[in-house]
Amino acid sequence: MSIQEAGKSSHPLNVIVATDCGSTTTKAILIEKVDNEYRQTYRGEAPTTVEAPFEDVTRGVLNAIAEIEELSGRKILDGEKILTPNRAAQGDPRTGVDIYISTSSAGGGLQMMVTGVVQNMTGESAQRAALGAGAIVIDVLASNDGRLPHEKIERIRTMRPDMILMSGGTDGGAVTHVVEMAEYIAAAEPRPRFGATYKLPLIYAGNKDAQGQVKHILGEKAALEVTDNIRPVLERENLAPARNKIHDLFLEHVMQQAPGYKKLIDMTGAPIMPTPAAVGVIMETIARRDHLNLIGVDIGGATTDVFSVFEGVFNRTVSANLGMSYSISNVLAEAGLANIMRWVPFTIDEQTLRNRIKNKMVRPTTIPQTLDELQIEQAIAREALRLALIHHKSLATGLKGVQQERTISDVFEQQTSGKTLIDMLKLDLIVGSGGILSHAPRRVQSMVMMVDAYEPLGFTRLSVDSIFMMPHLGVLSTIDEKAATDVFVRDCMVYLGTCVAPIGQGKDGERCADYEIMFSDGKVVKDQLTFGELRLFPLALNQKATMTMQPAKQVNLGAGPGTPVTREVQGGVVGLMLDGRGRPLQLPADQLARVAALTKWFSAVGLYPTANKNVEF
Amino acid sequence: MAHSYTPGLTVTDCAVIWRRRQLPLPGTVLVKAGDRVQSNQPVARAELPGKVYPLNLANQLGVAPDEIKEYLIKKEGDAVQKGEILAENKPLIKWFKTEIRSPVTGKVESLSTVTGQVLLREPPRVLELLGYVDGTIVEIHPNQGVTVETTCSLVQGIFGIGGETSGELVVAVTSPDEALMPTHLKPDMKGKIVVGGSFLSAETMAKAKEIDVAGLVVGGIHDKDLRTLLGYDLGVAITGTEQVGFTLILTEGFGTIPMAQKTFALLSAHTGEKASISGATQIRAGVIRPEIIIPRRAGSLTGISTALPERDGIQIGDPVRIIRDPLFGKIGEVSALPSDLQKIPTESEVRVLEVKFADGSRAVIPRANIEVIEGS
Numbered sequence: 004m005s006i007q008e009a010g011k012s013s014h015p016l017n018v019i020v021a022t023d024c025g026s027t028t029t030k031a032i033l034i035e036k037v038d039n040e041y042r043q044t045y046r047g048e049a050p051t052t053v054e055a056p057f058e059d060v061t062r063g064v065l066n067a068i069a070e071i072e073e074l075s076g077r078k079i080l081d082g083e084k085i086l087t088p089n090r091a092a093q094g095d096p097r098t099g100v101d102i103y104i105s106t107s108s109a110g111g112g113l114q115m116m117v118t119g120v121v122q123n124m125t126g127e128s129a130q131r132a133a134l135g136a137g138a139i140v141i142d143v144l145a146s147n148d149g150r151l152p153h154e155k156i157e158r159i160r161t162m163r164p165d166m167i168l169m170s171g172g173t174d175g176g177a178v179t180h181v182v183e184m185a186e187y188i189a190a191a192e193p194r195p196r197f198g199a200t201y202k203l204p205l206i207y208a209g210n211k212d213a214q215g216q217v218k219h220i221l222g223e224k225a226a227l228e229v230t231d232n233i234r235p236v237l238e239r240e241n242l243a244p245a246r247n248k249i250h251d252l253f254l255e256h257v258m259q260q261a262p263g264y265k266k267l268i269d270m271t272g273a274p275i276m277p278t279p280a281a282v283g284v285i286m287e288t289i290a291r292r293d294h295l296n297l298i299g300v301d302i303g304g305a306t307t308d309v310f311s312v313f314e315g316v317f318n319r320t321v322s323a324n325l326g327m328s329y330s331i332s333n334v335l336a337e338a339g340l341a342n343i344m345r346w347v348p349f350t351i352d353e354q355t356l357r358n359r360i361k362n363k364m365v366r367p368t369t370i371p372q373t374l375d376e377l378q379i380e381q382a383i384a385r386e387a388l389r390l391a392l393i394h395h396k397s398l399a400t401g402l403k404g405v406q407q408e409r410t411i412s413d414v415f416e417q418q419t420s421g422k423t424l425i426d427m428l429k430l431d432l433i434v435g436s437g438g439i440l441s442h443a444p445r446r447v448q449s450m451v452m453m454v455d456a457y458e459p460l461g462f463t464r465l466s467v468d469s470i471f472m473m474p475h476l477g478v479l480s481t482i483d484e485k486a487a488t489d490v491f492v493r494d495c496m497v498y499l500g501t502c503v504a505p506i507g508q509g510k511d512g513e514r515c516a517d518y519e520i521m522f523s524d525g526k527v528v529k530d531q532l533t534f535g536e537l538r539l540f541p542l543a544l545n546q547k548a549t550m551t552m553q554p555a556k557q558v559n560l561g562a563g564p565g566t567p568v569t570r571e572v573q574g575g576v577v578g579l580m581l582d583g584r585g586r587p588l589q590l591p592a593d594q595l596a597r598v599a600a601l602t603k604w605f606s607a608v609g610l611y612p613t614a615n616k617n618v619e620f
Numbered sequence: 621m622a623h624s625y626t627p628g629l630t631v632t633d634c635a636v637i638w639r640r641r642q643l644p645l646p647g648t649v650l651v652k653a654g655d656r657v658q659s660n661q662p663v664a665r666a667e668l669p670g671k672v673y674p675l676n677l678a679n680q681l682g683v684a685p686d687e688i689k690e691y692l693i694k695k696e697g698d699a700v701q702k703g704e705i706l707a708e709n710k711p712l713i714k715w716f717k718t719e720i721r722s723p724v725t726g727k728v729e730s731l732s733t734v735t736g737q738v739l740l741r742e743p744p745r746v747l748e749l750l751g752y753v754d755g756t757i758v759e760i761h762p763n764q765g766v767t768v769e770t771t772c773s774l775v776q777g778i779f780g781i782g783g784e785t786s787g788e789l790v791v792a793v794t795s796p797d798e799a800l801m802p803t804h805l806k807p808d809m810k811g812k813i814v815v816g817g818s819f820l821s822a823e824t825m826a827k828a829k830e831i832d833v834a835g836l837v838v839g840g841i842h843d844k845d846l847r848t849l850l851g852y853d854l855g856v857a858i859t860g861t862e863q864v865g866f867t868l869i870l871t872e873g874f875g876t877i878p879m880a881q882k883t884f885a886l887l888s889a890h891t892g893e894k895a896s897i898s899g900a901t902q903i904r905a906g907v908i909r910p911e912i913i914i915p916r917r918a919g920s921l922t923g924i925s926t927a928l929p930e931r932d933g934i935q936i937g938d939p940v941r942i943i944r945d946p947l948f949g950k951i952g953e954v955s956a957l958p959s960d961l962q963k964i965p966t967e968s969e970v971r972v973l974e975v976k977f978a979d980g981s982r983a984v985i986p987r988a989n990i991e992v993i994e995g996s
Contacts, residue, residue, distance in 0.1 A: 152674040180687075183735040190672045190729065190739050194645070216734055314719060324856055329903055333855030357843035358874040359945060364857050365779045365873060370988045372969065376945055377966040444967035549877040612967055 016483050018100040020071065020079060021475035022064050023278055024051055024107040026305060026329075027368065029060075031067035032475050033075060033100075034490055041489035046470060047071040048069060052263070053109040054620075059263030060109055061270065068353060079263045095184055100213040104482070105271050106474040108278035109261070113138040116164040118188070119145045120171035120180040123403045125209070126424070128234045129170040130398065131243040132208070134319045136249035137280030138166070139306065141323075146171075146180045150250075152187065159191035165257045167193065167203065167225070168245060168435055169217070172210030174235045181209045185220040192224060201260065202226040202346040204252040208233045208245040226256060240405060273482050279308050279321060281477025285491065286434065287317050288480055292488075295431040298395075300388060301473070302437035304328035304367055307387055309395035313424045318399035322391040328367030328441050335360050337373060338386035345590050346382035346455065348601040351374060374611060377444070381452055384439045388456035396423045427460045428506075428561050434496070436468035447539070447577045447608055450499040455579065458588050460506050461561040462570050463498040465577075498544055500575035504582040507558035508589060511535035516554040520572075523547060536583040537604040542574030550579075580608065629724025629776040629871075629909060630994045631883050637913065638758065638776060641749055644668075644764040649760055657768060658753035659786040664749040664765050672743030673724050677707050678736020680720050685736030692731070692738075699727045699742065707738075752784050753896045754915040773890060773914040775871065775883055777837070780899030781850070781859045782867030787834035789914065790893045791888045793817040797878035798885045800838055802827040809833050813895050813912070815887045819876040819911075820868075822848050829865040833896045837887065837912060839872040839879040840949075846874075860900025861910075867899040869910040872941070877949035880941060882993060890914045934992060939973060944989035951993070952977040 009210075019034040019041075029052075033045040047070025052063035061090035061572050065083060073080050078098045079086060086099035107494040113139040119126030122145035124493075133140050141164055144155055167188065171181035188205070195203045207217050214229050221227050228251075231244040243586060246573075254274055258264040268275060279301070286299040290312035299310040310319045324333040335343060359379065363369060371377040400423050435453050443449045449467045480487035505516050513534045520528045523546055532538065542548055550570040554560050560568040572579055584604070591597045605611055647666025657663055667810045677692075678685040700722040708719045726742040741818055755770030790812045792804040800816025805827045814828070816838035822845040828836055847853050849864050871879050895914045902908040934940075938954045957975035963969050964986060971987045 066844060153672060156672045179735050182732070183737065186730075186732055186735060186737065186739065187674070190674070190741075192669070265817075297824070330856055332853070332857070336853040336855045354842055354844060361779075361843045361846075361854075362943070362948065365901075366943045366991070368970065368988055370666060370986055371966050372944055372986055373946055373965050391867040442968070589805075 004382055008216070014088045014101055015092065016101045016486060018077075019056050019479065019483075019486065020068060020085065020101075021104050021472075021479060022101045023281075023471075023474040024053070024060055024063065024104045024105060025278065025303070026108040026109055026338075027051060029063035029109075030475075031064070031071055032472050033071050033077070034479070034486060036486075040493070041486040043472060043490050043494040045075045046472075047074065050482070051109050053261065056546050057262075059266070060107070060261065061263045061266045064105070064267065064270070086221050087272065100481070102272035103270055104273045104475070104478050105267065105280045106276045106281040106477055106478050107258075107261075107264075107267075107509065113166070113249075113257060113277050114141050114164050115139070115166050115168060115249075115355065116159070116162050116193075118170065118184050119143065120147075120184070120209075121145060122148050124237070125170045125172065125234050127403065127517050128242070128317070129168050129208070131318065132170075132233050132245040133168050133249065134183065134321060134398075135242060135280075135283065135317065136246040136253075137277030137283065137319075139321050140325050144184070146184065147389075154620045156187050156191045159188055159193050162167075163194060163196040164203070166198050166249065166252055167205045168249065169205065169207045170209045170233050170245075172212045172213065172232075172234075172300070174232050175239055176210055176212075177209070178210055178213040178216065181213045181295045182220070185213075185217045189220050189224050190538055195256075195260070201256065204228070204256045206230060206245060206248050206252065208248070209554075211235075226252075228252060232242065238402065250274075250276070250280070273478065276478045277476075278474045279319065281474040282308065282436070283310055283317065283319050284290045284477040284480055285473045285487070287312060288484075288488075289432075289491075289496075290317075292450070296426070296429050297432040297434060297467045298425070299434040300391065300436065300440075300453075302327060302384065302387060302391070302435075302439055304438070306332050307365050307391040307437075309391050311395060311425055313426065315400075316399075316424055318424065320391070320395040320398050322387075322394050325387045325391050325394075327361060327380065327387065327437075330362055330364075331367075331383060331496045332364040334383050334387045334390070337390055339368060340527075343379075343386050345597060346601070347378055348598055349378075350594065350598065351375075351379075367573060378611070380439065381448060385452050385456045388432065392425075393412050396425045399424045402519060406473075427458070427463075428465055430459060433441065433457060433459065433463060434468070435466070436471060437472050438471070440467050441469065441471045446497065446499055448503075450502070450577045450580065451605075451608060451610055452504050454582060455588070458586055459502050459504055460570075460586055462501060462503055462589045463573060464501050464573055464575075466575070467497050467499060469495055498573065498575035498581055500542060500577040501572040502580045502582055502587055503531075503550065503552070503560075503572065505552070505554050505558045505560050505582075506586040507555070507564075508585040508587070509534035509555070509558075514553045514555050515558055515585075516560070518553070518581065519551045520579070521549040532581050532583040533599065534583050534585055536581075538581040538583070539577070539605050539608040540579040540581070542572070542579040544575055545575040548574070548579065629778060629991060631775050631880065631886060632994070633773045633825075633886055633889075634771070634916075635774045636769060636771050637753075638767050639755075640761075640765065640767050641752060642761070643747070643749055643763075646763040647747070647749075649762065649764075649766060651757050651760075651766060653757050653760055654903075655757045657755060657757060659751050659754050660893075661751045662748040662749045663757070663768070666747050666749070667744035668747050670726055670744050671724075672729065673726075673740045673742075674685040674737050675706070675720070675723070675740060676735070676737040677720055679729075681707060681718055683709070683736075688731065688733065688736050688738075691764040694722075694728050695729055696728055716880055723950050729889055750784070752786075752898070753913050754894065769914045770913065772916060773886060775837075775886060775912040777869040777871045777901075777910040777912070778873055779857065779859075780867065780869040780901050781846075781862045782835075782864060782899040783840050783860055783862075784896065784898045785834045785867050786894060786896040786898075788812045789815065789887065789890050789893055789912075791815040791891050793885075796839065796881055796884035799876065800824050800836070805831050805833070807831055813837065813897055815884075816879075817884070818878040821845065833866050835867040835899075836985050837867065837869045837897070839869065840870055840875045840877040841868075843874050857901055857903040859902075860898065862899070868896055869899055869912065870899060873943070873951055875949070880951055880993060882939070887912070893917075895906075934973070934987070934990075939993040941993055942975065942985055942989060943991045944986075947983060947985070950975075950977060952983075954990075955982060 049066030117129035799819035955976035
């Protein structure tokens, strides 16, 4: 049964309740049709109850929905049941909802292990298929991954994945290596993460000529499913069949084992989706609808998901250990103290900072109470975002191992296959989601965090998810695209504004570019942007302005060094930001100079309520 | 009705707790329901399959994979000793003979005529699962393990490293705000669980390792000392398997933080008694906190059955610990619970509560930044 078929209902969808069961909290939203337009009206939140003592995910769902009931005055629950459909036809429109839908990443999400023959070819294709389906890839095994055979077997044994995806070989190619990998898996007898009583789901999506042998070797040892090869020929990836199989098995096997999910599946009117898969659906929808190249990020407590759509190609990666609470300490370990401190506009000794970060790790639900604590968290967020994008760029690539035709003109400029698809100059939109971005006290803080972390080039629009509802809308879009689009446009997406960042570097105060901004009310601003300067112009939501920029000789705005560019720029709740801090962005190495520069930039855009001072501890 | 979530750590003098002891794979349960068990007594046993060693015979003999059966000396299922000949070729001239010897002792598990490899498996390793706490077996999970019940004093820590151990409880400092210094540690503390006060330095850890104490329980440590102890920067709080010479439990957090008076008093009251501790911490996908369990001796408690109280949201008068700067580590009690959202210095609008401290002063704190000290 496809998602679309499952979601079809005999009655119109006027009132919808949707939940996202996250690892810490279950978030519920209510969507209602008002004057032929869908709007998100209320939201509720409750702790997720996958773990002891409850061990039943539906408890948290019912609690979150009960909060919506209290706030909205609508009767949705009848004991432990969700009242469907809405009783409008019976003259009681304040009772019941038409459908209940949900996404889930509780219990650590969908954890997968993937295998390939050549690590950066079929191994990467398998990784992309699993990531695109919303999984966390806990290991990639390949014939050439440098590990000895017995080390591979030991690794498979010690992993407790929810599912394995096997790939390897092109159709009609050699079967030996992929059969060898099947033998390793069989010898390791891998066991699933939840429950010892069922067989581990395993998808084979490799060389079709090896299907028989793989069935022979693994048929008895795992719940084997065979699907089309993800790399039928070197030049082409075919990820959809494997992704669909992952979704099916996620519902049939993994979800059935997680506490309370059988009940949850019965409650929902459409198949439950893994949270990142639902967010991916929304990102793809935005890019397709507006013909955009975009980067989306969902920065959570444990993981950071990055999505991109460039020239219609969708990619998703998850940085499993980069996050703002459970994994905050790992951001420090990976980024290094100096990289975090470069964003902090005061001095603080290393020991105090390290202890504070560890205390956040062991008490992940706490929030910054003072301004300096907020600034430290936002500094860490910049680094988590930056590292997750680096990770994403390394995997969102063209296919590796593909033969390229070269002409004489390529002699001086040969590019290897597998180049990253992420081109920051062609990027139209950055979409931010997750607590630290969605709930920043000032929206400008979200904008500056993303600008600092991603260093967008040229003209780039930025937005955030207002209250974290992209997962809900992702699953909703699979059953009612209009409802999802309505809510997305009106209540979910908050456009922050546009960042204009010339490429090039210069000394502070040197000319970077001359600019002229023509606002829609006829007002014209003409001025010069100098290096080391950050400026913010008010340009409200739904307003546009025409901007002409004449960059300095060595400075590029996308059309070439020194070449002027005229573009229409769009406003947002923050406005139009001109970033003359140089690309690549460089911060002063000297501590005092750095603090002074940060303080200048932060006050130029009104980032924080008061002027910063050195904080003594 | 949903209510705001306030995490809490249990510190209680009397509770009945159950600990499920589970084998990593099916095995044999060694005890029966109703048995009294000791912490160091095996309650179940399993055989962990031996390591697998693949060996590509076809490559080594220089033959096609589907021909390897003709060269095998040992067949599938046969036992082999390390160095024994597994396969050999039969050339016309003896000098060209190739013998493939087994790199391990075990058995020939399987062979493949597609890849030309044999899989050798080492003998299984016996794994014994211990009782962990002194108590009574209340449930048998056939082939999986048991549940042990014990009536005990229970202290949950906030973070720990190292696995399960047990030993006599000894308090080495005189007050909860006194740091545990190397001079506090004496040779007779070997194998014991030593309770310190507010802080544990790297020097004290080194001394603890030297003396070979079983466990250390303190208020706080510096992150840099943890890094030195582990040899790496701990990125994600999933612990319990570290081997640093002792099990370490922090009751408050990172930094110099006096141990909560209630915790210190409880542990002090049980000096000389046997305790079971575990440093295992997991702060994601199922919270596991480190714990100190001091079972009541048989007969010392009659007719009392105290399950952990179920808490229904935070209430005025609840003892709380502030768990975020600027008042991190301070302990007080809830004096007001305003329901409206309030703007805090970060400009966020959040639910708050008022805490009254022992000196009579009060502070308004976001509800997310306090922790209830649970237990009676």
